[in-house]
Amino acid sequence: MFRRGQEIANPVRFKFNGQTITSEDGDTIAAALLAAGVTHFRTAPEDASNRGPLCMIGNCFECLVDIKGKGSRQACRERVVEGMSVRSHPGLVVPKAQP
């Protein structure tokens, strides 16, 4: 979907759903994830559909992720920090109807 226009100069490593991602220092979490090929940031709680960033300027809240120690935050506004742990929102698990 996206690629880096330039090579990473100052690498910062963080975890997304347990996987290590290397990004550029100063990147937003959203930019770092998109550059690493992640498109699915969260699962919508209402209809369990996949969601990813839409507006990138803090309005749409589609890029919400869970940052360890901080809770639910906008990935387009939070910057990567070495060693941080980020998880996607799992959405609502709908129980199966009983017969």
Added chain:
Amino acid sequence: MTHDVLVIGAGPGGLSVASGLARAGACVQVIDEQPYAGGQIFRASEKSARAGNEIRGWLGEEYSGGLDLIRSAKRQERIDWQFATSVWDIRCEDDHIELGLVHGETASITQARHVVLASGAMERPAPFKGWTLPGVMGIGAAQTLFKDAGLVPENGVVLAGSGPLLYLFANQLLSAGVRPGAILDFAAKWVSAQHLVPLTRVAWHSRTALLKGLKWRSRIARAGIPHLFGVDELEAVGKDEVQGVHYRKGGQSHQFETSLLLVHDGVIPNTHMTVAAGCDHNWLAQQQYWQPGLNDKGQTSQQGLWVVGDCAGIMGAEAAEIQGRIVARNIAGKLGLAIGKAEATQAQKDLAELKKLAALRQFIDLQYPPAKTFATPADDTVICRCEAVTAGEIREIAQLGCQGPNQARAFTRAGMGPCMGRGCGLSVSRLMAEVSGNDIEQVGHYSTRTPLKPVTLSQLASLNDT
């Protein structure tokens, strides 16, 4: 520290108003969500200038030109910068305005007699079938990634919608060595006969802007990028993410494969804060958006609350800078600060220049009207993305007699999710007007409440420590 004026937003409007006031001798605080000045248009301009990298060159003069404005504001000693700070509350009292701020994990309350909102614009949410799939984004969003992180779309990206931004962004991509798969343009290829009069009115004094637009278009054509005009419907297809786009043109359906569909239907003022502050708003029918009602000085219906730039109505960065200078002079007058002779001469020039830009904007608005298809989405199209509410559900409750957008919230939960109605507000108002046959002014808009941005209990608890 107390400030004479608080400015929200460090884009061209906010930088200009803050510089003007600081030069007149006022103490100003500028608050912005980003970690640096520039707003969205000149986003990360200082960062990329420091790095001395190629990205600035790819983005071109439309971007790099903003650095002077930023640097000149940064030289003002009377400006106190509050970056990476969000506004979660705005409260208009009799003789002052109070703001709730949050920076990192710390909240604070600040106040001043005058507050200038320069919170800019957002891309008009453009609902269509499949637009919730990952891989559908705004063109402005992709441009933000370009400016802020140097990310560029892969070859084959499809740009759809209308407005000069399609042409500018396609040119920036070509400079970066990216080949878009197609441009699905909702606009007509040439200016229609009925728009020739407004065009001739602006042709001479806006020739630089118009020629630039033509240059962008001809470069797209020369590069051999398929540029289809008169497209009138879109659908994003894919299972877990976008795999392709279906579009209609001249009654015929076609499709392209792509993993990234970037859409743009113009920009609208960011009115979340002016609505929360209780300001009066007007509906601009031609561009289909709400804008705060301002007096001839730039003040809202709330005493001491001023608006400059695109959040007062879309006029672009150049106009925002001029409006900033005008409002700075008006507030300086209220504060009893003397204005120099040079400033007074500038005032006349500013008004004349603003008039020219308004004429150019009128032509742009006519040539690139909001697309019909996004204003009248099919019943099965999700319009409130947060709560997965469809256009059909809004039409249904409107038929049942639902009394406007705020009651629609209670009936459907539209506008009740984390974005608090920023994404679906326009759609809900337009759909309810469509069904009831009432004017949109009668239908009204969502109310907005504190907190304007999410704030955690521990952030709120930190208020005790400050």
